[in-house]
Amino acid sequence: MLKLDRVSKSFSTFQAVKSVSLTINQGEIHGIIGASGAGKSTLLRLMNLLEVPDEGEVEVNGQRLTRMNRKKLRQARKSIGMIFQHFNLVANKTVYDNVVVPLELANYPRAERRSRVMECLQFVGLDSLVDKYPSQLSGGQKQRVAIARALANKPQILLCDEPTSALDPSTTADILTVLQNINKSLGVTIVIVSHEMEVIRSICNRVTVMADGEIYDTVICKPTGILSKENSPEYFVEQLTKDVEIDHA
Numbered sequence: 001m002l003k004l005d006r007v008s009k010s011f012s013t014f015q016a017v018k019s020v021s022l023t024i025n026q027g028e029i030h031g032i033i034g035a036s037g038a039g040k041s042t043l044l045r046l047m048n049l050l051e052v053p054d055e056g057e058v059e060v061n062g063q064r065l066t067r068m069n070r071k072k073l074r075q076a077r078k079s080i081g082m083i084f085q086h087f088n089l090v091a092n093k094t095v096y097d098n099v100v101v102p103l104e105l106a107n108y109p110r111a112e113r114r115s116r117v118m119e120c121l122q123f124v125g126l127d128s129l130v131d132k133y134p135s136q137l138s139g140g141q142k143q144r145v146a147i148a149r150a151l152a153n154k155p156q157i158l159l160c161d162e163p164t165s166a167l168d169p170s171t172t173a174d175i176l177t178v179l180q181n182i183n184k185s186l187g188v189t190i191v192i193v194s195h196e197m198e199v200i201r202s203i204c205n206r207v208t209v210m211a212d213g214e215i216y217d218t219v220i221c222k223p224t225g226i227l228s229k230e231n232s233p234e235y236f237v238e239q240l241t242k243d244v245e246i247d248h249a
């Protein structure tokens with residue numbers, strides 16, 4: 001459903017992605033992992049043309065994004081949502097106003113916007129925080145708002161760039177559960193870039209390993225499942241003191 005055909009991207013003289021071909025299958029959770037600088041984020045950003053390839057083609061549902069004019073590309077991009085490590089919420093807009101933005105840009109019927117925003121916020125469990133500002137939310141709540149915003153236009157594909165890298169282990173597990181629900185109950189195909197092996201192994205069916213701007217390998221995986229993480233103070237003290245003789249301060 002999403003196909004990269006020999007895409008390359010350079011930043012001045014540095015080639016970040018080198019003639020990569022990759023197909024993302026409908027309904028899968030596809031992980032992309034590799035060392036820092038391997039080109040993971042650039043590859044992800046090429047999938048919705050946030051980065052325009054120097055060479056090669058990007059195709060979604062048989063339509064070449066790389067051949068579209070601006071208007072058609074804007075239309076096609078509605079089927080591809082994206083979330084980021086640092087959430088990218090607008091600080092001076094409320095939760096509601098952040099989530100409604102893509103609906104405004106897409107000329108979604110005015111009368112139906114509120115119910116669609118609330119539907120998306122309910123899906124991520126945040127409808128009670130609709131009037132808060134980003135600064136009043138935790139990291140996990142901010143990522144949920146970003147997910148609600150990405151879902152607003154009912155995308156078929158959700159691109160996730162290090163979605164849990166700014167979060168603690170317990171919140172990471174919560175966000176991964178939300179992403180898995182989006183895949184299972186809404187049928188959204190997910191591509192997730194992460195440098196955290198545990199994150200990738202927990203939910204991905206197929207994983208691409210990148211090195212030096214190229215695909216090193218793509219492997220089929222059996223997701224290990226999301227381990228719920230303890231975050232009680234007792235657990236932290238237990239972990240800190242379990243193998244060593246330590247005095248409490």
Ligand SMILES: Nc1ncnc2c1ncn2[C@@H]1O[C@H](COP(=O)(O)OP(=O)(O)OP(=O)(O)O)[C@@H](O)[C@H]1O
Nearest residue numbers: 011012016034035036037038039040041042043195
């Ligand atoms: N806008 C840009 N301008 C210049 N160089 C860039 C730009 N974006 C990425 N690069 C360079 O391209 C290379 C690949 O970057 P990319 O962010 O895709 O790697 P990554 O595998 O996602 O790494 P990380 O895990 O550290 O984010 C890096 O060397 C980076 O410095």
